[in-house]
Amino acid sequence: MNFAKKLIAILALVPGLALASEGGHPLDRAPDRSTNMAALQNGAKLFVNYCLNCHAAVSMRYNRLKDLGLTEDQIKANLLFAGDKVGDLMTTTLAAKDAKVWFGVVPPDLSVIARAKAGPGGSGADYLYTYLRTFYKDDTRPTGWNNLVLPNVAMPHVLWDLQGVNVAKIAEEKDPHDASKSVHKFVGFEQVQKGAMTKLEFDTAVADLVGYMEWMAEPAAQTRKQLGVWVLLFLTAFALLAWRLNASYWKEVK
Amino acid sequence: MAAFKETKLPADAPAAQKALGWVDDRFPLSKLWNDQWGKYYAPKNFNFWYIFGSLAMLVLVLQIVTGIFLTMHYKPDANLAFNSVEYIMREVPWGWLVRYMHSTGASAFFIIVYLHMTRGLLYGSYRKPRELIWLFGFAIFLCLMAEAFFGYLLPWGQMSYWGAQVIVNLFGAIPLIGPDLSLWIRGDYVVSDATLNRFFAFHVIAIPLVLLGLVAAHLIALHEVGSSNPDGIEVKENLGPDGHPVDSIPSHPYYTVHDLFGVSIFLLIFSAVVFFAPEMGGYFLEYNNFLPGDSLKTPLHIAPTWYFTPFYSVLRATTADFMYVLMVAVAAYVAFIWLKSRLSFKVKAAIAIGALIAIVGMLPSVLDAKFWGVVFFGGSVVILAFLPWLDHSPVKSIRYRPDWHKYVYAVFGLSFLTLGYLGTQAPTDAKTIVSQVCTLLYFSFFLLMPWWSAMGKFKQVPDRVTFHPH
Numbered sequence: 001m002n003f004a005k006k007l008i009a010i011l012a013l014v015p016g017l018a019l020a021s022e023g024g025h026p027l028d029r030a031p032d033r034s035t036n037m038a039a040l041q042n043g044a045k046l047f048v049n050y051c052l053n054c055h056a057a058v059s060m061r062y063n064r065l066k067d068l069g070l071t072e073d074q075i076k077a078n079l080l081f082a083g084d085k086v087g088d089l090m091t092t093t094l095a096a097k098d099a100k101v102w103f104g105v106v107p108p109d110l111s112v113i114a115r116a117k118a119g120p121g122g123s124g125a126d127y128l129y130t131y132l133r134t135f136y137k138d139d140t141r142p143t144g145w146n147n148l149v150l151p152n153v154a155m156p157h158v159l160w161d162l163q164g165v166n167v168a169k170i171a172e173e174k175d176p177h178d179a180s181k182s183v184h185k186f187v188g189f190e191q192v193q194k195g196a197m198t199k200l201e202f203d204t205a206v207a208d209l210v211g212y213m214e215w216m217a218e219p220a221a222q223t224r225k226q227l228g229v230w231v232l233l234f235l236t237a238f239a240l241l242a243w244r245l246n247a248s249y250w251k252e253v254k
Numbered sequence: 255m256a257a258f259k260e261t262k263l264p265a266d267a268p269a270a271q272k273a274l275g276w277v278d279d280r281f282p283l284s285k286l287w288n289d290q291w292g293k294y295y296a297p298k299n300f301n302f303w304y305i306f307g308s309l310a311m312l313v314l315v316l317q318i319v320t321g322i323f324l325t326m327h328y329k330p331d332a333n334l335a336f337n338s339v340e341y342i343m344r345e346v347p348w349g350w351l352v353r354y355m356h357s358t359g360a361s362a363f364f365i366i367v368y369l370h371m372t373r374g375l376l377y378g379s380y381r382k383p384r385e386l387i388w389l390f391g392f393a394i395f396l397c398l399m400a401e402a403f404f405g406y407l408l409p410w411g412q413m414s415y416w417g418a419q420v421i422v423n424l425f426g427a428i429p430l431i432g433p434d435l436s437l438w439i440r441g442d443y444v445v446s447d448a449t450l451n452r453f454f455a456f457h458v459i460a461i462p463l464v465l466l467g468l469v470a471a472h473l474i475a476l477h478e479v480g481s482s483n484p485d486g487i488e489v490k491e492n493l494g495p496d497g498h499p500v501d502s503i504p505s506h507p508y509y510t511v512h513d514l515f516g517v518s519i520f521l522l523i524f525s526a527v528v529f530f531a532p533e534m535g536g537y538f539l540e541y542n543n544f545l546p547g548d549s550l551k552t553p554l555h556i557a558p559t560w561y562f563t564p565f566y567s568v569l570r571a572t573t574a575d576f577m578y579v580l581m582v583a584v585a586a587y588v589a590f591i592w593l594k595s596r597l598s599f600k601v602k603a604a605i606a607i608g609a610l611i612a613i614v615g616m617l618p619s620v621l622d623a624k625f626w627g628v629v630f631f632g633g634s635v636v637i638l639a640f641l642p643w644l645d646h647s648p649v650k651s652i653r654y655r656p657d658w659h660k661y662v663y664a665v666f667g668l669s670f671l672t673l674g675y676l677g678t679q680a681p682t683d684a685k686t687i688v689s690q691v692c693t694l695l696y697f698s699f700f701l702l703m704p705w706w707s708a709m710g711k712f713k714q715v716p717d718r719v720t721f722h723p724h
Contacts, residue, residue, distance in 0.1 A: 059340035059341065059344060060344075061344075061345075111340060112340060112544040113544075115533075115541065115544040116545045117541070118541040119536075217544075218343070220343065220350040224350065224351075224529055224532075225530060227529065228530055229529075231525050231529060232529070235518060235521050235525055238518050239515070239522055242511070242515040242517075242518040245511050245514070245515070246515040249507055249508055249511045250511075250512070251723075253298055254723050
């Protein structure tokens with residue numbers, strides 16, 4: 001009886017426990033850029049200029065950017081590093097060995113990072129959108145930067161000249177589970193140095209960049225959805241025919 | 255054996271008929287078609303549950319065909335595998351479609367097979383004389399699990415890598431030979447290029463060959479004894495003047511068009527997933543698997559793909575504390591057999607001795623909980639094979655069983671689903687206790703079946719099948 005009571009009590013807790021296990025900084029929703037070609041092109045430009053120096057995207061060919069409405073000449077003129085060909089893959093010149101010395105890790109390949117970072121807290125785009133906007137100055141870190149989404153990340157804030165420099169206001173709060181301990185709670189950012197962009201401009205730019213990374217993670221995604229509509233229409237018609245064909249045969253079965 | 259005799263057809267017979275006659279004299283083509291499908295008489299009262307056999311066949315063909323095209327572009331090399339999958343997704347014309355069909359097909363295969371097995375359970379399809387059909391089917395299920403496990407390593411993502419690491423390490427729990435055995439399976443001290451190559455060989459040739467043979471055996475056995483039906487009546491006991499069961503109809507054209515309709519509905523659902531949700535919220539394609547496998551970075555939470563999670567939960571439920579509960583459960587079960595079963599004294603004594611050895615083995619100082627976890631993990635799968643001999647119900651179909659049997663099935667079904675859900679989640683104390691309760695319920699369903707399945711007031715089984723003309 002006692003065991004049964006305990007069990008019921010535990011079962012009643014299950015949904016709450018499932019929610020409680022969710023931790024970390026809550027993710028902002030990334031604005032949808034999937035059909036906005038101008039935004040995706042801007043994202044591609046930001047990606048090539050800011051990310052590709054250290055990260056690679058080895059599954060991505062430059063000329064696939066034609067899918068975003070760019071011509072080969074535009075790609076060559078604006079997005080290629082000297083010496084690269086338009087049919088080349090988005091590799092990086094940073095040697096893995098050097099990266100290991102400078103950052104402690106080899107920067108991960110970004111080809112499918114927008115798919116890898118999805119989770120219960122939000123989509124991969126949400127993760128990247130929040131991550132790229134929550135860097136703050138932290139002099140205890142080797143790079144001088146820290147991040148809310150990925151604490152103690154090895155990556156410095158590469159977009160700082162656009163966003164400016166933020167410091168995080170952290171409050172000490174009593175741990176609700178253990179009164180003898182205190183927890184750090186993030187209260188908000190304070191800008192200590194202005195960047196080239198306003199907050200709104202910066203959010204838009206990061207949304208474009210993340211939109212591009214999401215596109216790059218699955219360039220066939222739009223084709224897939226467009227084709228899917230036709231496939232489902234065809235199958236609906238086929239199912240209707242099959243349904244009537246079946247009925248006409250089974251009519252005679254008594 | 256009669257002497258060879260050429261079939262004589264009139265000179266003006268159609269060329270196709272002549273060609274078929276020529277072949278039929280040399281190979282039983284028409285006979286095979288008629289025996290296996292064309293004139294195979296099936297009960298006419300099949301319902302929704304009877305579509306999944308055909309669908310499983312369809313998905314098998316889909317997996318083989320898409321698999322062939324994937325093999326043309328995939329590189330079974332630890333340094334190239336991950337990027338070769340992305341190469342298929344981007345550079346190979348229609349590669350993304352073929353890959354999504356294959357990855358969605360894997361999950362679809364398990365959904366279909368689980369529903370197919372549920373059908374067998376509900377209507378007692380495994381009962382005499384269909385025990386061998388069930389056993390072949392069980393072997394197909396084992397092959398399917400092996401096929402899925404080997405195949406899951408190939409994309410070489412983090413989940414692929416660590417999932418394989420965890421499962422291969424399970425063999426390490428076997429006393430004495432365990433560590434060497436898992437080393438032998440991997441071909442290396444960690445999952446590596448050697449492991450990938452051998453898993454590739456198993457996935458693309460070894461297992462599919464066995465699978466195809468078993469599917470043939472499953473179908474030959476089925477068409478030999480004939481299909482059961484939702485009423486659990488042997489239609490062959492009631493033959494018409496033409497020598498065919500009166501409650502049966504030829505599969506062609508009736509079940510051909512019936513299955514065609516089922517296929518069209520299945521393809522609608524399947525395509526909706528392939529085109530609009532190929533990741534299926536991280537269940538069909540896990541998010542972590544978009545990171546390349548890294549032997550130095552263990553993910554925080556390693557879970558197998560959803561179709562293995564019910565059994566995986568049984569493994570995780572077997573904690574050191576739970577061993578004492580299991581020891582009591584084994585002892586109680588033996589006592590129950592002694593009191594209630596009509597087995598001979600010798601068999602009862604053998605069971606008691608076996609159980610005693612098992613209980614001693616469960617002591618923490620003898621064999622650790624990890625070993626027993628593997629035993630119960632395997633046992634939770636293997637116990638399915640014994641269903642034909644565990645079920646002692648006088649009727650086959652759930653339709654004519656006592657109403658409370660439906661609750662027993664419902665509790666079993668819920669336990670199985672709960673185990674499946676918990677297997678996808680990171681363990682907590684509360685979740686572990688729930689999974690332990692479900693594990694006990696899961697095994698009780700089978701181990702107590704010889705008694706509960708024969709209890710209660712059974713309904714009168716009709717002589718003829720229940721059929722409402724369309």
